[in-house]
Amino acid sequence: MELNIIRLDHHGRGIAFIDGKIVFVDNALPGEKVKVEVFRETSKYKEARVVEYITLSEKRTKSKCPFYEECGGCQLRHISYDDTIEFKKNKVLEILKKYADLEPKPEIIKNKNREYYRNKIELQIKDGSIGFYKKRSHELVEIDRCLNAEEAINSFLLNANLLHINNGNMTIKTNYNGELIVVINSDEEPEIEIEALREKHKLVGIILNGKVLFGSNHFIEIIDDMFFKESFDSFFQINRYINSELFRLIKENINSDETVLDLCSGVGTLSIIASQKAKKVYGIEIVENAVRDSLINARMNKRENISFMLGDAFTGIKKIKDKIDTIILDPPRNGLSKDGIINVLDSEASKIIYISCDPVTLSRDLNVLKRKYDIEKFYILDMFSYTYHVECVCILKRR
């Protein structure tokens, strides 16, 4: 059947209609006429793939990635980089309007490294082949390099056969120095050629099923001359350049006389950055190992004006006796809990810096925070280039 694509949805899919029912079409752009086959239908929508392009959009570009058509890792490699930015800006503004009736004027921070920007990738291993899952399936697309991943990861992939693993999954992390930590989950007992891998790569550690098989369970990341211990299982932003831009925004928006509360502080990165400007910083984080790392990170960077606490950040707010001037909120994708948002509202902080990787949960939370706060600045950061994902930073001022 033939369809005319009208616009893009928030996942970068083309939208068309058949008999009034919405159809989501992978790899189809507004203005294109396409012949499709429907592969999924529910009572509300259909999902389809293109079998033939009848007319092409002038915005269509050829993907540089040979695996793009099949691989589920990126969704926007068939348009130019600037068009991906336009897509992300429109997406964020539409979501903010729809869920929070807000219309900020965002400042866009583009990625400096459009390719090879990810310091971590997660891969599947099936019958000895390594790759990503095909879009919406558990079928493997074998890859020998990923345009998003940093060079050290790509170089390792070329020798990944030396791991001798047939089935499982693998996360590869790298740092400023191209060092590598390889985290494997598998039911097998592989005879990994560790020495051969060490000769070719700066291999720091191999973790098998949560246990150190070789080397160390962490490495040191350096960003803007600051040192961060990063354990194999701790959260760390995946894009070094955009992380540094995030640090810049934190510093620009904190003053020297402020007491800052960093909720969801992870391994302490933003607390440490904030402490360079603020009088005092408190960080609260729920993962024990991350709190341990944050204490070490504070010491490594000679920061003495920070206290880290283990626990739920959103109930933990009430335990801080000092008057808080600024709250940094950097929650996981699902945003704040219901109690958490009320506790933040009750905190009387004059400023909130909300960092979010999901504009839907950000909008939901802003819809509550707007009872007492106005948006002063709004930034869109291209942390995840050529995917539909987007990072936002919102600076809120109390009325």
Ligand SMILES: C[S@@+](CC[C@H](N)C(=O)[O-])C[C@H]1O[C@@H](n2cnc3c(N)ncnc32)[C@H](O)[C@@H]1O
């Ligand atoms: C998006 S990460 C941000 C970490 C840190 N700000 C950074 O930039 O590296 C979110 C962090 O929130 C933590 N977390 C999740 N739920 C939490 C909760 N209820 N209380 C405290 N921390 C939580 C996670 O363990 C994770 O470290």
